[in-house]
Amino acid sequence: MPSTPGTPTGRRRHRVREEALTEILNTGRRLLVEEGPAAVTLRAIAREMGMTAPGLYRYYAAHRDLIQALASSLYDELATALAAARDRHPASEPGRQLGAVCRELRRWALAHPQEFGLLFAKPLTDADTAPGAAAHDPSWRFGGVVLDLMVQLWHHGNIKPPADLDPAWTVQLEEVREHLSGEPVPLEVIYVFVSCWARLYGAVAVEVFGHLDFALTDPAPLFDHTVRDILTALGEPRTAPR
Amino acid sequence: MPSTPGTPTGRRRHRVREEALTEILNTGRRLLVEEGPAAVTLRAIAREMGMTAPGLYRYYAAHRDLIQALASSLYDELATALAAARDRHPASEPGRQLGAVCRELRRWALAHPQEFGLLFAKPLTDADTAPGAAAHDPSWRFGGVVLDLMVQLWHHGNIKPPADLDPAWTVQLEEVREHLSGEPVPLEVIYVFVSCWARLYGAVAVEVFGHLDFALTDPAPLFDHTVRDILTALGEPRTAPR
DNA sequence: AGAGATTGCTAACACCGTTAACTTTCGGGA
């Protein structure tokens, strides 16, 4: 009974297994979208696929692993969407690229609120995947698109970092820098990156979770203002909204 | 079988019922904190209280209602904590008061991550409490503390609102203004309020849900910077961090 | 062709929300 069930040897077996895995995830996602997170259940997925629940244990060791795999695939889809938005603008204009990526993040999240909710609110619900610092791979694929663009923006623009950088951060920020394709980005600049990242992610989350409904029917202009602020903080003078 | 079960006539009966209601909520909260949201179950609460699950239906018509009551009580506790932080500074300095309230919000959320997660991530999970615009009472008790302070800050300071206010917002913002004790706050200023509120709430959520763990062990300085930005946007020149 | 891995099944267990029907307890009016 392997924790990651059977790894087939044959070529054909491998292919049909891949198809089953993606069908499981697709079915789970459909249930998530149509009936909410509580409906993403082993028995429901199996029912929709015309099989029984214990059969799914040949693909995922537990319900938690299935949800985690679903979240991981959603991170991938989001990262792909962000990269596509980035590539709709020339690489010579990283400011426009980052603006487009920010708006694409909001668009994707609002178009797929259940999926975004799963990604954003998952770590707290679990509270078990917090041993070291290597478990954040799936979320990095998605955040990396934004951070890499910030690095490009740092090359082109002129960021004015704050001089008062808490020395206790250096160790952590060094670790972030290693993920940045070995670019020699100053730690103060990485601090600005993290600050902008937090502001972007928070703005999207607050809106998706409906915490602005009490005041605004269409918070798009507010978000555009936030994006302008972020680009300004990253030293991009030309604030291109569209 | 009333939707809101029995309303006792006697004085003593009323008292013991109140005690039972609070004990249910306390037990539910303990389970939430100790074993996560999935453990807040009718049977578990009844077990901890030495009774059986159907007995709880004398107090809450369904599991959803119990969770909703728990969230409501948490909103109250948070609002009380924010008000206490506000009152630790003189009313003549609303800037210091708002700064203290912002930091208290972060402190409370980090000290009670499961509770904050229930409040922040609940509306999306439900997706049923969205008929009109009167269901946001519990969250308003908590956000009202912040918004009222922003009004005070507007009286004392000098907010520079942006001139380009989307006309489509006026209707919504008018509705917000009615909640503000009838203060004649300009709509542009209310827009600034909402903007600052979104930034504050988002900054706390991003940190509580662990989306800054990849970079920072102690995001407190980052949050302080955010609070300074917010106070500046609200026209408070003296940025008092402590 | 046969051995071994892989896949899916049924049966079963404990837990969950919820309902129905019953018993007990308690407060207030005759």
Place this chain on the structure above:
DNA sequence: TCCCGAAAGTTAACGGTGTTAGCAATCTCT
């Protein structure tokens, strides 16, 4: 004082959930 009705709590039961054990079938490779 007594009694009646409301309130509180019980047991039994239904369908749903994750999960495990054990078994049958199927496919792949030698």
